[in-house]
Amino acid sequence: MDNFADTSLTIDLNRVATSYVNEERTKTELAKEYDGQSRISMQNEQDIFINELNKMRVENKKLTEMLLAVYENCIALRRDMTEMMQKCPQDHHHEHCSPSSKRKRDDEACGCTLINIENAECANCQNSPTTPKEMKSNISKVYCKADPSDMSLVVKDGYQWRKYGQKVTRDNPSPRAYYKCSFAPICPVKKKVQRSTVDKTILVVTYEGQHEHNNPSGDNKVTTYQGHQSPMNSKETPNASPNIINQSNNKQRQQGSVEEDEATGLQKLLVAQMASSLTRNPSFTSALATAISEKIFTHELEDERSCEI
DNA sequence: CGCTTTTGACCTGCGC
DNA sequence: GCGCAGGTCAAAAGCG
Ligand SMILES: [Zn+2]
Numbered sequence: 092m093d094n095f096a097d098t099s100l101t102i103d104l105n106r107v108a109t110s111y112v113n114e115e116r117t118k119t120e121l122a123k124e125y126d127g128q129s130r131i132s133m134q135n136e137q138d139i140f141i142n143e144l145n146k147m148r149v150e151n152k153k154l155t156e157m158l159l160a161v162y163e164n165c166i167a168l169r170r171d172m173t174e175m176m177q178k179c180p181q182d183h184h185h186e187h188c189s190p191s192s193k194r195k196r197d198d199e200a201c202g203c204t205l206i207n208i209e210n211a212e213c214a215n216c217q218n219s220p221t222t223p224k225e226m227k228s229n230i231s232k233v234y235c236k237a238d239p240s241d242m243s244l245v246v247k248d249g250y251q252w253r254k255y256g257q258k259v260t261r262d263n264p265s266p267r268a269y270y271k272c273s274f275a276p277i278c279p280v281k282k283k284v285q286r287s288t289v290d291k292t293i294l295v296v297t298y299e300g301q302h303e304h305n306n307p308s309g310d311n312k313v314t315t316y317q318g319h320q321s322p323m324n325s326k327e328t329p330n331a332s333p334n335i336i337n338q339s340n341n342k343q344r345q346q347g348s349v350e351e352d353e354a355t356g357l358q359k360l361l362v363a364q365m366a367s368s369l370t371r372n373p374s375f376t377s378a379l380a381t382a383i384s385e386k387i388f389t390h391e392l393e394d395e396r397s398c399e400i
Numbered sequence: 401c402g403c404t405t406t407t408g409a410c411c412t413g414c415g416c
Numbered sequence: 417g418c419g420c421a422g423g424t425c426a427a428a429a430g431c432g
């Protein structure tokens with residue numbers, strides 16, 4: 092992890108320019124010694140080189156600033172990730188397996204991040220029986236990117252759901268929708284869908300329990316976003332797909348952690364997005380390539396100099 | 401007609 | 417015990 096802090100990326104670009112100057116001066120002096128008559132032409136050549144060097148210095152300075160900015164961002168992201176990593180193990184104490192403090196537990200997801208959508212239960216809680224009450228211990232949280240223009244709370248996950256309630260909660264102006272599996276009471280699975288307070292285009296879906304039947308449409312795995320669709324579609328045609336981050340819940344967070352969970356999930360999402368956008372950004376990659384090539388060039392110059400000596 | 405959604409009322413747990 | 421907030425119920429309405 093700490094290799095991110097390695098400042099070796101901040102190449103000493105000034106040294107590159109200085110070595111140019113030194114080398115040029117040496118050349119000029121040699122030229123004076125060997126051919127005094129060509130002094131004027133050499134002087135012109137030197138001016139040209141100096142101009143180029145100045146340009147390079149400016150460019151190098153820009154690059155240095157860019158690299159510094161990237162480095163600072165990297166440090167900040169690393170710090171966030173470290174904090175998230177530290178939170179996760181602490182959340183696995185799992186006092187929630189005891190039957191107290193019901194409501195608090197229900198909304199609270201532990202910080203562990205899972206990639207798969209299914210079975211987002213905590214490994215430490217898997218031995219608990221799945222009676223209807225204890226089914227609540229099997230809670231997973233999924234963040235789904237939804238169409239910003241679509242304000243319905245419909246999430247595509249392949250199962251059929253029956254909406255049985257909607258509430259406006261205190262900490263979020265967006266209403267929370269309550270769904271039961273259409274196979275209820277055979278299948279006691281429930282889900283809650285609410286827009287994120289941080290980003291209203293993100294739906295926070297909390298699943299409670301596991302389906303005790305096959306997926307009717309067979310596509311409960313990650314699916315691609317399919318855009319707008321009628322909210323009245325009784326077959327749960329999707330507006331959003333749970334393809335981003337899943338937080339398994341084994342509950343038991345300190346109070347007021349719902350927003351933290353949400354923020355943590357979003358942070359991870361942002362980290363992934365920033366990483367991918369950085370690697371796709373041609374200016375970033377070219378700047379990085381330039382910096383690396385400069386570094387290599389500096390190395391070669393040093394080698395040459397040491398050979399000359 | 402059967403199923404789903406809507407929505408106000410009701411229930412329940414928690415904090416004070 | 418009371419008030420608040422989240423969760424659930426169930427009657428009414430909508431839809432195919
Ligand atoms: Zn089900």
